[in-house]
Structures are given as C-alpha cells and as structure tokens.
Amino acid sequence: MxxxxxxxxxxxxxxxxxxxxxxxxxxxxxxxxxxxxxxxxxxxxxxxxxxxxxxxxxxxxxxxxxxxxxxxxxxxxxxxxxxxxxxxxxxxxxxxxxxxxxxxxxxxxxxxxxxxxxxxxxxxxxxxxxxxxxxxxxxxxxxxxxxxxxxxxxxxxxxxxxxxxxxxxxxxxxxxxxxxxxxxxxxxxxxxxxxxxxxxxxxxxxxxxxxxxxxxxxxxxxHYPHGLKSYLLNLLENAQEAVPVFAAESHIGADSDSDFSPGEGVSFALTWLEEGSVASESYVNLIPTPLGGTHEAGLKQAVFNAVSNFINHHNLLPRGVKVQSDDVFNRVAFVLSTRVLDPQFQGQTKDKLTNRDALKLVAAVSGDPIELWLNQNVDAGKKIADLAIKQAQARMRSVKKIEKKKGSGVAVLPGKLTDCESEDLRENELFLVEGDSAGGSAKLARDKATQAILPLRGKVLNSFETHRDQLFGNNEIHDIAVAIGVDPHGSGDTVDLSGLRYGKIAILSDADVDGAHIQVLLLTLFFKHFPQLIARGHIYVAQPPLFRVDVNAQGKSKPARKLYALDQQELDGILERLQTEGVRDSAYAISRFKGLGEMNPDQLKDTTMHPDTRRLLQVRIPAGGGENTEHIFVKLMGKGEAASRRAWMEAEGDKVEADI
CATH class of the missing domain: 3.30.565.10 (Histidine kinase-like ATPase, C-terminal domain)
Incomplete structure (x- = not known):
C-alpha cells in the first residue's frame, strides 16, 4: 500500500x-x-x-x-x-x-x-x-x-x-x-x-x-410612491385583514443621546389577518433576510409589549388567560426595513441578521409608534386584542387535551431535573447540560416558564451497540428517557410520542473537544434509540461561545461592549472589525471560556439560551442520507471498528480543524 x-x-x-x-x-x-x-x-x-x-x-x-x-x-x-x-x-x-x-x-x-x-x-x-x-x-x-x-x-x-x-x-x-x-x-x-x-x-x-x-x-x-404600505397590500392580495395596514418610520436623530448611531432605525408596515397565509418580509440596509433574525425579533417584542399594554390598560384579559408573544404575533403580516450601521449576518449569503443590538434598536424605536397607533385607533386595538386572547385560549385548550391522553402510571421524574412551568409542547425546551456547575448557571439563566434543565454527570455511555433492555442500567440515560417522556425505540418501530414533554431537546456542552465528545455520545443515543425524535425535528445542539471580547467605551457615543465568538474564525473576524473601527489593541481584552461553568448566568442566557439571541442548530438527517449516516456512526462508534477508524484518521486527519 x-x-x-x-x-x-x-x-x-x-x-x-x-x-x-x-x-x-x-x-x-x-x-x-x-x-x-x-x-x-x-x-x-x-x-x-x-x-x-x-x-x-x-x-x-x-x-x-x-x-x-x-x-x-x-x-x-x-x-x-x-x-x-x-x-x-x-x-x-x-x-x-x-x-x-x-x-x-x-x-x-x-x-x-x-x-x-x-x-x-x-x-x-x-x-x-x-x-x-x-x-x-x-x-x-x-x-x-x-x-x-x-x-x-x-x-x-x-x-x-x-x-x-x-x-x-x-x-x-x-x-x-x-x-x-x-x-x-x-x-x-x-x-x-x-x-x-x-x-x-x-x-x-x-x-x-x-x-x-x-x-x-x-x-x-x-416604483412605489407610498412605500411599504402599498407593498404590503400587494403581498397580501386577497387575504382578509382584521385591521387596516399601519405603517411607520422611526430613526435615531442626530442630537439623540441614545446608545445607537444617528440614522439607524426602522421603517415598517404591518397588519393582522383573520385567515390565510401570513406574508412577511424583512430587510437590513436593503438586503433581504429570508431567515429573519434579531431585527424581526425586535419588532415581535415591540408589538407584543404594545398590545399587552393596551390589553391591560383597557382591562380586556379574561381571568385565567395569559397572553404570550406568539399569541399576538402569529397572525401579523409585515414588511420590515432596518437600517443598521454595522450589520452582522449569518454567512456570506446574508439570509439572517445576528446583531444582538439590532433587537434592542428595533424594539426601542418601533414600540412607541405602535402603542400610539393602538391608542388612537381603539376599535382596531380591541380587534387585535380579541385575536390574541382567542389564540391564547385555543393554546390553553390544546394543552388540556394533551393532559387527558396521559396515562396514570407516569414514572417519577428525576430529582435533578429542574422542570419548567408550562405544559405546552410547542414552547417547552429541555437543556441537557454538561456538568453540575454548568447546570447551576443554566438554572439561573433559563426562562422558568418554558425551559427545563437536566444536568448530566460525566460522559454518557456509548450506547451504539447497547441493547435496548440494558439502556436503563445507565443512570444518565434512564434520567433522559424519563424526563423527555418517550421510551427507547428502533427506526422501524411504531412509537407513541403522546407522552413527549418537550418540543425542543437541546444538547448544551462546553465549546471544546470534550464537549464535542459529549455531543457525539448524546447524538448517538438519540440516533440509535430515539430516532423518531430526530425525524420529527425535536433534537437540537446549542452552541456556546468559546471567546469573549470586552471592548472599552469609545467616548460618550460608544458605550462599552461585550462581543462573543463561537470559534477562532469568528474571533478573527471580530478583531478585524475592531481594527477597521480604529479601536486600539489596548482598548479591548480577549478572554477564553474554559467551560460553561465559567460563564455567569447573564452571559449564558444572552449567548446560548435566550430564543432571540442564541445559536441553536436543529439536528436533521438529509433526505436519502440514512444509509450514509448509519455507515458513519458504525465507523465512529462501533466497538469492532478500531481498524477502519484508524485508516480513516490516517487518510483524513490532515483536514481536521480542532481547538485542543
């Protein structure tokens, strides 16, 4: 050879x-x-x-x-x-x-x-x-x-x-x-x-x-002389609007003392639909963002706050009903155009905006115009409130239906599981967290209404060749199965998912080699013994940052910033951007997280757990890629595959990019 x-x-x-x-x-x-x-x-x-x-x-x-x-x-x-x-x-x-x-x-x-x-x-x-x-x-x-x-x-x-x-x-x-x-x-x-x-x-x-x-x-x-309003009406075509289209424009003024730069801001048009598909488009500095991003999250937050305040002010909420953000926003059709001085996108194709500051900017400048419009158009405001309350009531009814289907012989939940308050499968999330220390930070960083935490001690068993009957001999796997409410099953089995307790199950491990190993072990468990959870899109991988860059304040107009980088490549990009901004080397400091336990709850929430600012990757098997995926798992996780693993590493090892 x-x-x-x-x-x-x-x-x-x-x-x-x-x-x-x-x-x-x-x-x-x-x-x-x-x-x-x-x-x-x-x-x-x-x-x-x-x-x-x-x-x-x-x-x-x-x-x-x-x-x-x-x-x-x-x-x-x-x-x-x-x-x-x-x-x-x-x-x-x-x-x-x-x-x-x-x-x-x-x-x-x-x-x-x-x-x-x-x-x-x-x-x-x-x-x-x-x-x-x-x-x-x-x-x-x-x-x-x-x-x-x-x-x-x-x-x-x-x-x-x-x-x-x-x-x-x-x-x-x-x-x-x-x-x-x-x-x-x-x-x-x-x-x-x-x-x-x-x-x-x-x-x-x-x-x-x-x-x-x-x-x-x-x-x-x-040529659109009336801008976004006429464009949104064209997008809606024959859809039935519940209220007239509302359009507004709001930008930071030159004499403003806010944290944002003059000229930054938004233009938007929105309405609520009775029925039909909801049209929505967003742009950043004229670039279309079909996957949305933080600017859309900012508009969603502003709309929810304005409608929630309107409902409370007019005392419209029935007893026992709690309106959530999706109840208000899921019938909203909108066109959003955002101006951001220094946009950051996901990838060169710029399909999604990732600036965390953009959420705060859009929420800040669009909240007042929406609230003012609601209070000047009380009938329209009450119609919107009625739609949101009906949506909330329908959501609560669906939760009660799910409860009736549950059997009486429910296994006792693990003692180390910190569960969430909500029982709505569509919004519940379970984070499988590496280590007790990180689990403690995650408990403080979570949204207790919808996010549950299950700390894992050490590395989970490599379950690729473990028989299903012996799985529960491992405490960690037993606790995971009981917490999610689904029994282990094979790829061809008929499985009952009515007991599933969380719509998203996220693996949260350190951003290093050991953390990647834990990810692989847990993905092996779900691929081999819970394949329907992957097939139906319930399994996710959270991506915590490896580096933090603390940038000192640059005069009165530029407050101190904390920037996070997923890996060395992102860190290099941040440093290049700071250099182009004219920030001196002495004006910022780089720190590396040794693990999740080192991050304080606020940092963990902002970078990894908050739905609007985190990075959460859905685990999917490509269409027609089942056989190839199985072959890769056999090669990487099979106990009798040491020789083929060695040959693979010798052939491909020079291509690896590992931070060890």
Missing part, C-alpha cells in the same frame, strides 16, 4: 480569487447564478440608498448574460494609493476590497450598506466566464473586462460623456460549471427588484428580458 507524502510541498496556498473557485458554496448559493447577480444589484442599490442614484436598470440578454446599470457616482478608476492598481480592478479581483468599511470613522464611501467583507462582486467575477465593467465618471467613459476573475482587457478610456453623467454598468456571464442550474431564477430576481423599489423611495427599477421570436423585449418597471 502506497503511503501519501506529507511534506512542505503538500501545503497549498490559494491566492486571489482561487478560494472562491475552490469552494464556491462558502461564498454564494450554488443552486443557480441568481445570488451572484444579486451582489451586483445590491451595489447599485447601495448607491441609491446613499442618495447618489435614482434608477437601476437590469437587462437579461439572449446569450444568458445579465447587465446591471445605475446612475450613481461610478466606481473610482484612478490608482489606489497603496496598491498602485486601478480601484475598479481591485474591487473585482481582490477579496476584502471595497468602499463599505470604516462606516463609523466616516472614511468609507457608504454610511449604510449591506456590504461587510468586500467579497460580493469579486465572487461574481470569480464565478463568471466573462465580466465587463463600464464606468462613467468625471466626463470620461472607462471599460475593463475580466475572464474567470482575471483581467482580460486592462482598464482603458473608451469615450467621453457629459460631466454630470455618471454611473456604473456591470455585465456578467455566469460560469455554469459552478452552479446546479445555469439559469437565473426569474421570480426571485423580480421579487428582489420590486423590493428594492419599495425600500428606496423615488428610485425607479427596471427589468428587461428577451421575448420569444422577434418580439420586442419584455420590460417591467417598479
């Missing part, structure tokens, strides 16, 4: 745009080229957001290419003072090059934008067979052409234009090799462009695409 060589020449360094070509899925969605076109559209929209452009034109050509044109300032074409390369070339060929850094210092080209890392259009360039950029600026027209991310035709002046005529046009030919489908998703492009028109008052957005045969190209144009 030949041994693979591992020496100095084995290490590959990817330069320029090679990392994008090697792993495109890290930088964009690879189902179709739609997202790399969106990156170009987002740049044009950022020019309009800054007030420098009033139209955006998108054209789909017969050869499959797409061009995006705006009448903004035009990308600078002069030489970069340090790199001595035309700036327009840098933007399209270098990762982490762009004009959207230094927002707080005022040295960036944009105050508000969705751009964070400077990788957007360089990714578009890397994944295209050809990309042409035409810039009108300062009375001259320049052009540069790329192929596969490299310069094909250097920057050249190709003509003159009026001094006031400026803008950028980018034409992209996506490379089909990198995408599952080479065709753009036209409905997604239309939704995106329509949303840009809604969120940019006064800006006209056009889309032109070829028609069949020799017919003239089809064109669409979007």
């Amino acid at each position: 030949s041994q693979a060589q591992y020496n100095e020449s084995s290490v590959t360094v990817l330069k320029g745009l090679e990392p994008v070509k090697e792993r495109p899925g890290m930088y964009t969605r690879t189902d179709s080229p739609t997202h790399i076109i969106q990156e170009v559209i987002d740049n044009a929209a950022d020019e309009a957001l800054g007030g420098f452009a009033d139209h955006i034109d998108v054209t789909i050509h017969t050869d499959g290419s797409v061009s995006v044109a705006d009448n903004g300032r035009g990308i600078p074409v002069g030489l970069h003072p340090l790199e001595q390369v035309p700036v327009v070339e840098l933007v399209f060929t270098q990762l982490h090059a762009g004009g959207k850094f230094n927002k707080k210092s005022g040295n960036g080209a944009y105050a508000f934008s969705g751009g964070l890392h400077g990788v957007g259009v360089s990714v578009t360039n890397a994944l295209s067979t050809r990309l042409e950029v035409t810039v009108k600026r300062e009375g001259k027209i320049h052009r540069i052409v790329f192929a596969g991310g490299d310069v094909l035709e250097p920057l050249a002046e190709i003509g003159k234009c009026a001094q006031k005529d400026s803008g950028t046009e980018v034409r992209v030919w996506p490379d089909g090799r990198y995408f599952e489908s080479p065709h753009h998703q036209l409905p997604e492009l239309e939704r995106l462009l329509r949303a840009k028109a809604v969120l940019l008052p006064g800006v006209r957005v056009h889309l032109s695409r070829p028609a069949k045969g020799e017919e003239a190209p089809q064109t669409q144009s979007w």
Whole structure:
C-alpha cells in the first residue's frame, strides 16, 4: 500500500480569487447564478440608498448574460494609493476590497450598506466566464473586462460623456460549471427588484428580458410612491385583514443621546389577518433576510409589549388567560426595513441578521409608534386584542387535551431535573447540560416558564451497540428517557410520542473537544434509540461561545461592549472589525471560556439560551442520507471498528480543524 507524502510541498496556498473557485458554496448559493447577480444589484442599490442614484436598470440578454446599470457616482478608476492598481480592478479581483468599511470613522464611501467583507462582486467575477465593467465618471467613459476573475482587457478610456453623467454598468456571464442550474431564477430576481423599489423611495427599477421570436423585449418597471404600505397590500392580495395596514418610520436623530448611531432605525408596515397565509418580509440596509433574525425579533417584542399594554390598560384579559408573544404575533403580516450601521449576518449569503443590538434598536424605536397607533385607533386595538386572547385560549385548550391522553402510571421524574412551568409542547425546551456547575448557571439563566434543565454527570455511555433492555442500567440515560417522556425505540418501530414533554431537546456542552465528545455520545443515543425524535425535528445542539471580547467605551457615543465568538474564525473576524473601527489593541481584552461553568448566568442566557439571541442548530438527517449516516456512526462508534477508524484518521486527519 502506497503511503501519501506529507511534506512542505503538500501545503497549498490559494491566492486571489482561487478560494472562491475552490469552494464556491462558502461564498454564494450554488443552486443557480441568481445570488451572484444579486451582489451586483445590491451595489447599485447601495448607491441609491446613499442618495447618489435614482434608477437601476437590469437587462437579461439572449446569450444568458445579465447587465446591471445605475446612475450613481461610478466606481473610482484612478490608482489606489497603496496598491498602485486601478480601484475598479481591485474591487473585482481582490477579496476584502471595497468602499463599505470604516462606516463609523466616516472614511468609507457608504454610511449604510449591506456590504461587510468586500467579497460580493469579486465572487461574481470569480464565478463568471466573462465580466465587463463600464464606468462613467468625471466626463470620461472607462471599460475593463475580466475572464474567470482575471483581467482580460486592462482598464482603458473608451469615450467621453457629459460631466454630470455618471454611473456604473456591470455585465456578467455566469460560469455554469459552478452552479446546479445555469439559469437565473426569474421570480426571485423580480421579487428582489420590486423590493428594492419599495425600500428606496423615488428610485425607479427596471427589468428587461428577451421575448420569444422577434418580439420586442419584455420590460417591467417598479416604483412605489407610498412605500411599504402599498407593498404590503400587494403581498397580501386577497387575504382578509382584521385591521387596516399601519405603517411607520422611526430613526435615531442626530442630537439623540441614545446608545445607537444617528440614522439607524426602522421603517415598517404591518397588519393582522383573520385567515390565510401570513406574508412577511424583512430587510437590513436593503438586503433581504429570508431567515429573519434579531431585527424581526425586535419588532415581535415591540408589538407584543404594545398590545399587552393596551390589553391591560383597557382591562380586556379574561381571568385565567395569559397572553404570550406568539399569541399576538402569529397572525401579523409585515414588511420590515432596518437600517443598521454595522450589520452582522449569518454567512456570506446574508439570509439572517445576528446583531444582538439590532433587537434592542428595533424594539426601542418601533414600540412607541405602535402603542400610539393602538391608542388612537381603539376599535382596531380591541380587534387585535380579541385575536390574541382567542389564540391564547385555543393554546390553553390544546394543552388540556394533551393532559387527558396521559396515562396514570407516569414514572417519577428525576430529582435533578429542574422542570419548567408550562405544559405546552410547542414552547417547552429541555437543556441537557454538561456538568453540575454548568447546570447551576443554566438554572439561573433559563426562562422558568418554558425551559427545563437536566444536568448530566460525566460522559454518557456509548450506547451504539447497547441493547435496548440494558439502556436503563445507565443512570444518565434512564434520567433522559424519563424526563423527555418517550421510551427507547428502533427506526422501524411504531412509537407513541403522546407522552413527549418537550418540543425542543437541546444538547448544551462546553465549546471544546470534550464537549464535542459529549455531543457525539448524546447524538448517538438519540440516533440509535430515539430516532423518531430526530425525524420529527425535536433534537437540537446549542452552541456556546468559546471567546469573549470586552471592548472599552469609545467616548460618550460608544458605550462599552461585550462581543462573543463561537470559534477562532469568528474571533478573527471580530478583531478585524475592531481594527477597521480604529479601536486600539489596548482598548479591548480577549478572554477564553474554559467551560460553561465559567460563564455567569447573564452571559449564558444572552449567548446560548435566550430564543432571540442564541445559536441553536436543529439536528436533521438529509433526505436519502440514512444509509450514509448509519455507515458513519458504525465507523465512529462501533466497538469492532478500531481498524477502519484508524485508516480513516490516517487518510483524513490532515483536514481536521480542532481547538485542543
């Protein structure tokens, strides 16, 4: 058997745009080229957001290419003072090059934008067979052409234009090799462009695409003079609104003494529906966030507080009924547009906002307008209150039905289980916590209404080859089974889940190698002996941070901050962001958590347990991936698989990224 060589020449360094070509899925969605076109559209929209452009034109050509044109300032074409390369070339060929850094210092080209890392259009360039950029600026027209991310035709002046005529046009030919489908998703492009028109008052957005045969190209144009309100009404179409649509806009003023920066804030439109599917869309600095995030959580909190105050003020709540946040918000249809100075997203595709401060910002600036509207429209407020109370009563009735189905011979719950007050399966959560010390912090950090804690002493038994009859010989497994209220079962068994006591069962262990081992042992237990809990989406893994960065106050306008990082990569990102903000090395301190027991309850709640700010990953088996998953578990956890594990580690061990 030949041994693979591992020496100095084995290490590959990817330069320029090679990392994008090697792993495109890290930088964009690879189902179709739609997202790399969106990156170009987002740049044009950022020019309009800054007030420098009033139209955006998108054209789909017969050869499959797409061009995006705006009448903004035009990308600078002069030489970069340090790199001595035309700036327009840098933007399209270098990762982490762009004009959207230094927002707080005022040295960036944009105050508000969705751009964070400077990788957007360089990714578009890397994944295209050809990309042409035409810039009108300062009375001259320049052009540069790329192929596969490299310069094909250097920057050249190709003509003159009026001094006031400026803008950028980018034409992209996506490379089909990198995408599952080479065709753009036209409905997604239309939704995106329509949303840009809604969120940019006064800006006209056009889309032109070829028609069949020799017919003239089809064109669409979007322009919404009434902004979010008219857009939400279009989204709702034939849905029956319980109350008229309410729209408001609220931003932090220049003379405000709040913790937020001037210009930050929200615009939103919302209503309650009697029936039908609830439409909701949210955006951050014009970037769509289909997975929501902390800004949506802030609106939800503001709506709940305002409606709850209205109900209490008018004494509308029947005896014995307690209204919860979901009772108020689950019939709300809304469009939310948030402006945040320094947004943080989950991944480069920016599907979800993760700023914890955004929750506080949205809740703070949107609460008063909603409360004022309710008190000025008492009939509408009472209608909303009635919907929320009916929802709460229906929820409470469903809990009572579940109780009647329970048998009388219920096992005694473990003494170390700290149970929650609620009996509603949809909101109850059980945290399986590594160690008594961490369990103590988790008990203080939990929401006692809906969150239960079960501390685990030491590592759980590797139950992969343990017979079901012997499982309860292990105290930890016995306590887990009794606490969740479901008996062990096989993948093909008919199982009764009526005794299930928690909708979410979350594994909470230290952010180190030992914690990962405990995760694997518990996932083995659920995969082998409780497979229906995984199949029905009840099992989760909580992700506590490994690092905390304490940043000192930066003058009166910037209070002290605590930033958390999941791993070294996130820590590096935070430090890079602090550097771009101009924060000195001496103005912050980095500490590493040795384990959950070291975190105080407030830190554990804020980072790991609060539904609006935690990171909780649902455990799922991919469709059709059952056999492969079984094979991996056999290799990793089987007692007779030591030889195959050794061979696997020898083959794959150089790829591991472990923090030991």
